[in-house]
Amino acid sequence: RFFSPGSAALNCSQTPKHLVLLRDGRTLIGFLRSIDQFANLVLHQTVERIHVGKKYGDIPRGIFVVRGENVVLLGEIDLEKESDTPLQQVSIEEILEEQRLELQAKQESEKLKVQALKERGLSVPRADTLDEY
């Protein structure tokens, strides 16, 4: 028998939490309340989790309605495994700061790369139109 979304919810006493990865790189964690054939999702008590290195931070967001085309993957969180993770939770401000630093570093290295390639006469297409994060 195949899995149907929320079938676990019907049988267990606890609703399982779901993790959704979106195309722009965001990770959302929440209770999946509804799904349709396009993978449009309704997430309840959603939290956006930002990962930087070994740290992560949660931003509570409330109810999300996600259009299906933006979903990369969706999975159920094993609540036992979630409790023993090597990752360390930090405050929102801290994780946002870390993210900013990481982005900055990435941009700088990218700039150097493009510069080096330009010197050699090669050009890399801009990744704006690609799903890159």
Add this chain to the structure above:
Amino acid sequence: MLAVAWGSLTPGKHPGTWRSSAPHRASPVPKSLCRCGGDLPPRSAPGLLSLGGFLRFPSQEMPSVSVLDYALPQRPPQAREEERDLSERALPRRSSSPVIGSPPVRAVPIGTPPKQAAVPSFNQQILCPKPVHIRASMQQRYPAPYGERMSPNQLCNVPNSSLLGHPFPHSVSPVLTHLQRAQLLGGAQAGRMSPSQFARVSGLVGSPLPSVNPKLLQGRVGQMMSPAGGFRAFFGAAPAPPPPSQPQPPPGPASHLQGLRPQPQMFRPDTTHLHPQHRRLLHQRQQQNRNQHRSLNGSVGDRGGHRGSHQEQARKDPYANLMLQREKDWVSKIQMMQLQSTDPYLDDYYYQNYFQKLEKLAAAEEVHGDGPKKERTKLITPQVAKLEHAYKPVQFEGSLGKLTVSSVNNPRKMIDAVVTSRGEDDETKEKQVRDKRRQTLVTIEKTYSLLLDVEDYERRYLLSLEGERPALMGERKQKICDMYDNLRGKAPGQERPSDDHFMQIMCIRKGKRLVARILPFLSPEQAADVLMATARNLPFLIKKDAQDEVLPCLLRPFSHVLYHLPLGTVTSLVQQLTNLPQSATAPAPTNLHLAAVLQNKFGLSLLYLVLSRGEELQSSDTSTELMQDNQWTELMLLATRELLRIPAAALAKPVSPPSNLLALFSRYVDQQKLNLLETKLQ
């Protein structure tokens, strides 16, 4: 009214058109309709009648109509037709989409979820709230006495609400909330209300709330809740503060109400922050799910951690079952439909193979008697039988020619693009080179397709019937021959003097991998041929491979081939590899060919392999034939000399030096040199 008038005008002429058809674009009422009797143009018939039919529909039903009902023009009455001049007839109704060749049009789109189960009528006012224009106008006229958090719809349910729009005095008995009516249905106490009050009440709920069944109020005189109490019960623990303008409940009819005991309340979680409509829907779903749970209770049983009290579950997570099981099944069904395939090995090759491998591993483990194998939840994809669909374009009888409509089932070629190759004489050299390379690439791709087919034959063989197998084998053989021809370049009739074609293929990374995969399928002679060609041109190949470094992938298939080769071939191989003996013109100390070979990982490894094979043959073959083979001995001597000469640093690192090389060299060199060689081999 309209329909009745029409009927009176042309009695009995249109029995067939009184069916429920989809509402037609309403044509304006012709003036002629106002006349009593007389002729009326039949063309207006469909529009009006369907309009009449439309009025009869319940407000939420919209049947899915097949296009045939919709697109084809309705038949006008026969009698009229003969009398009419045909020029007066209107054009037949145009369908809104091209029928022919397209998938059928539905009035309800394919993706709509299943409808809600039919809800009892008293709930209708929740699910189908009053249209906005009515709501808005009412709000303008009357102030909101009960606070802003209630929707206008809710307000209309409030007893004694002045919003109801009827100038009845407040002495009238309160209008019940839907919940109270539900409780009324359940309760059956003799009431002290006079029927007249109910009659007025029913009048009250006449037009603004059309869907309420008056019978509910007339016949059923049950428990009546005091309005305030009812409110509190419905809205949960923390009610809104009663506004100051709340009218007093009328003393007369309501006095007896206070004496009544309110019904025991169902437990409700604190949902006061929600919109009332939201709340109602939520509770309704909970009720539905409770019913579901009750019926399922036997099967659910006590699955790990399942508590008996559903209400407790509801308390923990009131939104747990927003999606009904039916809806979940429906989504799953769609997802599974998308996975249907007639040939899973074609559509989903990697998934199938991966799971086969896993199963083989599991089976192997089981054979060893290890612990219980893990249950692997495999998604069982629905299998669909292969059906041959031959699309036949629609043809009309009696028409000349065929329709040319392009649709999703019958795509049509829009542009006729013809490739014209210009064979100019003064083509630049670069262009020639480029074309040649492209030719090679095409050859590689074609050969790859052949290869994939050949690799697949084993599986097909297992699946096929006995009678088909020889045919399959024949096909396979043919394909292998084709592959070989492709590799070496077809040269009908003549020998294959040039390795050019092969070399071109080998210069391309994909070509090398292709050769590695083809080798197992070739016959020994063919394989040896390939090997020879490689050895002959090895320095060239090495140079070309400097960037890709893909040559080592050939080592394994080569070693398999070598295993079957006789000594003669091996000898010539060594000769090719080392380019020994050298011609007289080449200066003695430099053997560039061999040097290149030795300095390259692949080259050296290949050389070692060949030498090792030679040694195997030598040691296994007890006859003295080998000893007498001058060529071999000579080669060995020369080879060892070269090896000694080359500095160890320049030697490449072989992939895996065979173990019997020392034994080989020991035949030809003395101990001292042997030690030297040994160090070099490390």
